[in-house]
Amino acid sequence: MTDIVTILSALAEPTRLAAIRLLWDGEEHCVCELMGKIDASQSRMSRHMATLKIAGLVIDRRDAQWVRYRRNPTLSPEVVAIVDAVMAALPKAERRAA
Numbered sequence: 768m769t770d771i772v773t774i775l776s777a778l779a780e781p782t783r784l785a786a787i788r789l790l791w792d793g794e795e796h797c798v799c800e801l802m803g804k805i806d807a808s809q810s811r812m813s814r815h816m817a818t819l820k821i822a823g824l825v826i827d828r829r830d831a832q833w834v835r836y837r838r839n840p841t842l843s844p845e846v847v848a849i850v851d852a853v854m855a856a857l858p859k860a861e862r863r864a865a
Contacts, residue, residue, distance in 0.1 A: 774846060777822035778853050782807055783815045786836075788854060790825055795837040797830070824850065 778784050785805045790796055802812045816836055819825045824842070828835045842850075 771849070773822045774824065774849060775853075777818050777824060778850065780815065780818075782811065783819055784853070784857075786812075786815060786819060787824060787850065788857075790836055790838050791850065791854065793838055793840075795828070795835045798834045798836065801836070 778787065782805060786801055789801060789804060798809070798812055798816065801807070801816075802809060805812070807815070813834075816825065816827070816834070819836075820827060823846070824839055825836045826839050828837075
């Protein structure tokens with residue numbers, strides 16, 4: 768398991784938190800979709816997704832020129848509970864934005 772500090776640090780940045788909100792549905796999302804919904808450039812999105820991947824929160828799959836991301840299906844129940852708690856603590860307007 769990735770350490771808790773790495774996970775919380777990854778979630779502390781607004782762009783990464785926005786990406787996790789979108790990916791937490793369990794579906795696969797193209798980086799182009801994330802870029803559009805979060806209003807981030809490709810290079811910025813790639814950097815943030817790399818951080819989420821290092822934290823173990825997401826996995827990726829290359830699809831031609833795009834990369835598709837999804838929630839890591841092997842997350843421990845404890846990590847899922849942490850992310851769920853962080854998202855539950857967000858103001859309702861931010862939770863709906865995803």
